[in-house]
Amino acid sequence: MAYQQKGSSVSRWFFNLRSYKPHAGEWAWLLHRITGIGLTVYLFLHISTLRTLTQGEAAYNATAATFLSPIFKFFEWALFSLVVFHSFNGLRIVLVDFAGASRYHKIMLRAIYAISLLLMIFMAYLIFGNPFEVSELDSLTLWQWVQQLVG
Amino acid sequence: MAQRSTQRALSWYLQRITGVFLLVFALGHYLMVHWTESSGHTFDATVARLQNPIYVFLYLGFVLLGFYHGLQGIWNIIRDFKLPKAVYTLSAIVLFLLGAYFVYLGFDTVLSVESWMNKP
Numbered sequence A: 001m002a003y004q005q006k007g008s009s010v011s012r013w014f015f016n017l018r019s020y021k022p023h024a025g026e027w028a029w030l031l032h033r034i035t036g037i038g039l040t041v042y043l044f045l046h047i048s049t050l051r052t053l054t055q056g057e058a059a060y061n062a063t064a065a066t067f068l069s070p071i072f073k074f075f076e077w078a079l080f081s082l083v084v085f086h087s088f089n090g091l092r093i094v095l096v097d098f099a100g101a102s103r104y105h106k107i108m109l110r111a112i113y114a115i116s117l118l119l120m121i122f123m124a125y126l127i128f129g130n131p132f133e134v135s136e137l138d139s140l141t142l143w144q145w146v147q148q149l150v151g
Numbered sequence B: 001m002a003q004r005s006t007q008r009a010l011s012w013y014l015q016r017i018t019g020v021f022l023l024v025f026a027l028g029h030y031l032m033v034h035w036t037e038s039s040g041h042t043f044d045a046t047v048a049r050l051q052n053p054i055y056v057f058l059y060l061g062f063v064l065l066g067f068y069h070g071l072q073g074i075w076n077i078i079r080d081f082k083l084p085k086a087v088y089t090l091s092a093i094v095l096f097l098l099g100a101y102f103v104y105l106g107f108d109t110v111l112s113v114e115s116w117m118n119k120p
């Protein structure tokens, strides 16, 4: 394997990244970084758009309408893959570090990919299928739904 | 040097602990706002939730821990590169100020609900 000694640390980092074939855990590490950065960027955008709430209903609904277009629905669904992977892989990291679960880290990784896939399908059903929609105003929030289930 | 390594250990723990909280928040939030089309995208649904102090409290925690965890994570990534000291200092300042400002914005949005919930 070739090592690049010269150049800035940034270019060396990318060079090293390209010069080996990542194993399962290394892919997970890289994906965890990328998804973590993506979520942080999203959080900034999210707080900014929620700011229009303070301008009142008309302004906020105009913003929210954008997110109901098909392309944004797709983005929302794609964003969920970042949330799901980063969350469950984060949990795997915590279990390996705190619960001594390193022996199981590969099988956990497979479980994560499987769980992520299933949740992605479920989220696609919610976002694109919109199965529980009753009407604009008397639809249930998850909390009300849980209350109905329990009560 | 000992000082520095303790600080690192603390942030290492906090990254994991905040991560576990965010696991619950982020997944729960995502499911909730997508449960129906209107549950996440209408003014009324948001106002209705913000009437509930439990939601307000959860959101304050979500904003705070989200930015702490996210920006601490970015800071860890920056420290993986060997950069001039001035770049570290500058990025720490920028990350901190950005985070503080957006946490303020997020807090203000949910805490000022009474002042905007009746605006047309």
Ligand code: HEM
Pocket: A032, A033, A035, A036, A037, A039, A040, A043, A083, A086, A087, A088, A089, A090, A091, A093, A094, B015, B016, B018, B019, B020, B021, B022, B023, B024, B026, B027, B066, B067, B069, B070, B071, B072, B073, B074, B076, B077
């Ligand atoms: C949802 C549950 C979450 C869990 C369980 C979790 C867990 C973790 C853990 C354990 C790390 C440390 C990785 C390491 O040091 O090797 C980490 C890194 C990171 N997380 Fe999260 N996280 C979660 C949510 C989030 C959210 C919502 C954001 C964005 C706001 C985020 C952004 C980041 C970033 C930027 C890193 C740095 C990645 C790196 O150092 O390579 N995380 N996460």
Ligand code: HEM
Pocket: A039, A040, A042, A043, A046, A047, A050, A076, A079, A083, B026, B029, B030, B033, B040, B041, B045, B046, B047, B049, B050, B059, B060, B062, B063, B066, B105, B106, B107, B109, B110
């Ligand atoms: C596309 C998916 C998402 C939608 C449609 C959405 C929607 C919303 C809405 C409508 C609110 C206002 C409160 C409410 O109605 O109950 C809110 C608040 C919030 N969301 Fe999201 N969200 C999404 C994804 C995320 C993700 C991935 C994160 C974390 C990185 C996040 C973090 C937050 C935070 C921290 C708040 C509280 C804001 C504040 O206190 O000002 N959301 N979200």
